[in-house]
Amino acid sequence: MRSLISILDLTTEELDQLIETAKDIAAHPEKYWDRCAHKKLATLFFEPSTRTRLSFEAAMLELGGTVLGFSEASSSSASKGESVADTAKIVSCYADIMAMRHPREGAPYVASRAASIPVINAGDGGHNHPTQTLADLLTISRELGRLDNLTIGLCGDLKYGRTVHSLIEAMSRYQGIRFVLISPKELKLPGFVRYNVLEKHKIPYTEVTGLEAAMPQLDVLYMTRIQRERFDDPDEYDRLKDSYVLTAEKMKLAKKEMAVLHPLPRVNEISVKVDDDPRAAYFRQALNGKFMRMALILKLLEEAKANPVKEAVDTEGFVYDRVCRNPKCICQVEQELPQIFKVTDKAANIHRCIYCEQKD
Numbered sequence: 014m015r016s017l018i019s020i021l022d023l024t025t026e027e028l029d030q031l032i033e034t035a036k037d038i039a040a041h042p043e044k045y046w047d048r049c050a051h052k053k054l055a056t057l058f059f060e061p062s063t064r065t066r067l068s069f070e071a072a073m074l075e076l077g078g079t080v081l082g083f084s085e086a087s088s089s090s091a092s093k094g095e096s097v098a099d100t101a102k103i104v105s106c107y108a109d110i111m112a113m114r115h116p117r118e119g120a121p122y123v124a125s126r127a128a129s130i131p132v133i134n135a136g137d138g139g140h141n142h143p144t145q146t147l148a149d150l151l152t153i154s155r156e157l158g159r160l161d162n163l164t165i166g167l168c169g170d171l172k173y174g175r176t177v178h179s180l181i182e183a184m185s186r187y188q189g190i191r192f193v194l195i196s197p198k199e200l201k202l203p204g205f206v207r208y209n210v211l212e213k214h215k216i217p218y219t220e221v222t223g224l225e226a227a228m229p230q231l232d233v234l235y236m237t238r239i240q241r242e243r244f245d246d247p248d249e250y251d252r253l254k255d256s257y258v259l260t261a262e263k264m265k266l267a268k269k270e271m272a273v274l275h276p277l278p279r280v281n282e283i284s285v286k287v288d289d290d291p292r293a294a295y296f297r298q299a300l301n302g303k304f305m306r307m308a309l310i311l312k313l314l315e316e317a318k319a320n321p322v323k324e325a326v327d328t329e330g331f332v333y334d335r336v337c338r339n340p341k342c343i344c345q346v347e348q349e350l351p352q353i354f355k356v357t358d359k360a361a362n363i364h365r366c367i368y369c370e371q372k373d
């Protein structure tokens with residue numbers, strides 16, 4: 014039995030298979046109408062969501078299954094102090110698969126270790142968002158016909174934007190990928206993606222602060238919202254919130270076949286005047302998210318049926334004598350959760366928390 018906590022839990026072949034299944038679902042939805050009959054998906058959303066939760070629910074309903082769950086922490090026993098691990102054990106009694114969104118980094122991972130059903134990370138703090146990446150991959154594949162040989166511009170909040178982290182991890186697996194990282198200096202890409210992915214695999218990237226100058230070289234422009242809820246200092250958010258606005262004027266600088274993606278919601282970073290541009294793919298991207306979540310639910314439930322036993326945690330490289338200093342890590346609040354780090358770079362003596370991937 015497997016869960017999806019990080020996009021790196023899936024091999025490139027598995028990503029390609031999910032894309033093929035999702036394309037087949039989009040073309041022949043009736044073939045899939047009862048594939049999950051009598052199965053239940055629990056959606057545990059401790060943080061706001063429109064697209065992710067509703068697309069998960071629509072995905073399960075379109076597979077013939079049913080859904081249960083909650084859409085805010087205040088309506089669950091978390092408000093009484095229940096731990097994520099206990100919640101995951103309880104939900105395992107009532108559902109066949111669960112999708113969890115949580116403001117604390119590493120929470121779905123903790124859930125997956127406690128649960129006896131597959132757990133899908135639907136976004137954990139500013140860390141990861143693998144199912145948004147599934148939507149992004151299908152969108153790039155459908156819009157541009159390929160997932161290799163692309164120059165991908167990522168623009169906005171690269172520090173807290175969890176969708177960016179998971180997308181870079183996934184795209185780094187494909188050939189001929191180059192990234193242009195466009196952000197204010199305060200919102201640059203964090204180390205766990207920069208060092209563990211880009212530097213480690215020698216993926217070419219440049220970091221710039223201006224959007225216009227980068228536009229002409231891009232095949233994909235991935236816009237993101239400045240993540241207000243993750244800022245400790247509201248003044249800093251106010252200063253940075255309008256750093257980038259994609260307008261119809263700026264679109265004139267781009268290639269004719271570029272695709273504009275955005276995980277949504279947008280606040281101010283894409284003018285509505287861009288919506289009618291054929292290169293604006295963000296609403297199609299939201300639909301693609303449903304097809305990819307259908308493909309993922311099918312895959313994880315099939316694997317759970319074939320192999321109901323959970324794989325043992327690979328503890329190689331684990332060390333137990335370090336302390337996580339990330340105030341947003343699940344280990345700061347979950348009672349009795351052991352502090353565990355993993356060696357990620359032996360030569361440089363770098364250890365990262367197994368829950369949130371921050372350095373000690």
Ligand code: NCD
Binds near residue numbers: 175
């Ligand atoms: C994203 C998220 O929640 O991280 N939204 C989504 O799931 N489509 C992006 C965002 O909130 O800015």
